[in-house]
Amino acid sequence: MFMHNKRLQYTVRVSEPNPVLASLMLEQFGGADGELAAAMRYFTQGLGELDAGRKDLLLDIATEELSHLEVIGSIVAMLNKGAKAQLAEAAMEEAELYLSMTAGGNSHTQSLLFGGGPSLTNSSGVPWTAAYIDSRGDPTCDMRSNIAAESRAKIVYERLINITDDPGIKDALGFLMTREIAHQKSFEKALYAIEDNFPSGKLPGIEKFANIYVNTSQGEGDTDGPWNTGDQWVRIDDLDQTMPIDDGDGTASVTLAKNDAAVADKLAARTASDPESDPETGVDLGAGPGAGPITGEDLGGAEDIKDAAKMADAP
The missing domain is CATH 1.20.1260.10 (Ferritin, core subunit, four-helix bundle)
Known part of the structure; x- marks a missing residue:
């Protein structure tokens, strides 16, 4: 009370x-x-x-x-x-x-x-x-x-x-x-006062992953410290060579029943995109100054995006 x-x-x-x-x-x-x-x-x-x-x-x-x-x-x-x-x-x-x-x-x-x-x-x-x-x-x-x-x-x-x-x-x-x-x-x-208070919970971590530090933000400003360097850490800098970190191929997969697989294939076929197409869109129809290149516009051999931008903005 x-x-x-x-x-x-x-x-x-x-x-x-x-x-x-x-x-x-x-x-x-x-x-x-x-x-x-x-x-x-x-x-x-x-x-x-x-x-x-x-x-x-x-x-x-x-x-x-x-x-x-x-x-x-x-x-x-x-x-x-x-x-x-x-x-x-x-x-x-x-x-x-x-x-x-x-x-x-x-x-x-x-x-x-x-x-x-x-x-x-x-x-x-x-x-x-x-x-x-x-x-x-x-x-x-x-x-x-x-x-x-x-x-x-x-x-x-x-x-x-x-x-x-x-x-x-x-x-x-x-x-x-x-x-x-x-x-x-x-x-x-x-x-x-709790013995074995880290990590939280009952289940232990997977030992081979528990001491890995993944340097996923690279470039100017990379800094070494006790949080990512030393005997406590196995540090990964070359992500291309080490990812995925397990023994798999790094893709997502699911085992579907036969009927589900057939329906999923139909859905994928119905919604497939055509990479060879270049359709005119509402953006093209309403494009004004500063919109950038529109579909079918001849940029006269612009070599890069900066050239294309200059030509698109030219009077």
């Missing part, structure tokens, strides 16, 4: 209303890396967790994330408080009220639809979605995802701190940012 304590986990002191800043703060209220997403991620993981220690950890942090949701939501509400009162009571002149609501972000949406209260949206007004929750039910996979989630949230808090000069908000955001660090440490400990 949940019990709500009316005192915040951390005191919120906002110097002055700022609806635009409020809309930016919503990123950590209803955004992908926000507090609601974190609470739901860890809460659902905890309900399905079989290990007593990890279950306790996940439910502890999930519940704390709800308290952080309350802190960031209170910041949003305080930043919107002046605009909410002005709009509700129509105390300002219409032009001034309009300007205060449309200064930037989605502050107008916060004022008109939600009356200045925090909405479950991100800073662009996109509604919160359970699609933010990326749990897979495997502790080694989920702990790594949680570590990454805490890291991302820490970075977002850094950026929010950098865009405000309100000392009270900076102070509260600094607290929330630091709790992301603490949670990351806890998840790291929980991950490495």
Whole structure:
């Protein structure tokens, strides 16, 4: 059973209303890396967790994330408080009220639809979605995802701190940012408390492929490092000589029943293209300046695409 304590986990002191800043703060209220997403991620993981220690950890942090949701939501509400009162009571002149609501972000949406209260949206007004929750039910996979989630949230808090000069908000955001660090440490400990925590899952990888590094992006900028070079890696640079990497011919095939094979052949014959054709198309009929060569046009022996382009654009 949940019990709500009316005192915040951390005191919120906002110097002055700022609806635009409020809309930016919503990123950590209803955004992908926000507090609601974190609470739901860890809460659902905890309900399905079989290990007593990890279950306790996940439910502890999930519940704390709800308290952080309350802190960031209170910041949003305080930043919107002046605009909410002005709009509700129509105390300002219409032009001034309009300007205060449309200064930037989605502050107008916060004022008109939600009356200045925090909405479950991100800073662009996109509604919160359970699609933010990326749990897979495997502790080694989920702990790594949680570590990454805490890291991302820490970075977002850094950026929010950098865009405000309100000392009270900076102070509260600094607290929330630091709790992301603490949670990351806890998840790291929980991950490495599992013996044989890599790779995730039960099945081992195929040994002959596990240490291969494929250099598929080649050219200027190729860089050697511990991620692709050394005793841990068998590196492939000559893709023409080594692909496919297995003993097959690198094509896709399927064994069809006789009837299916006959129908597939009919389909292929009916939809076959004629490589010798050069049909006139709607592009040719509507071609204007800059369209490039059209069907049947004599380019006068252009040798390459640059010559052809020049001739096609010539008056």
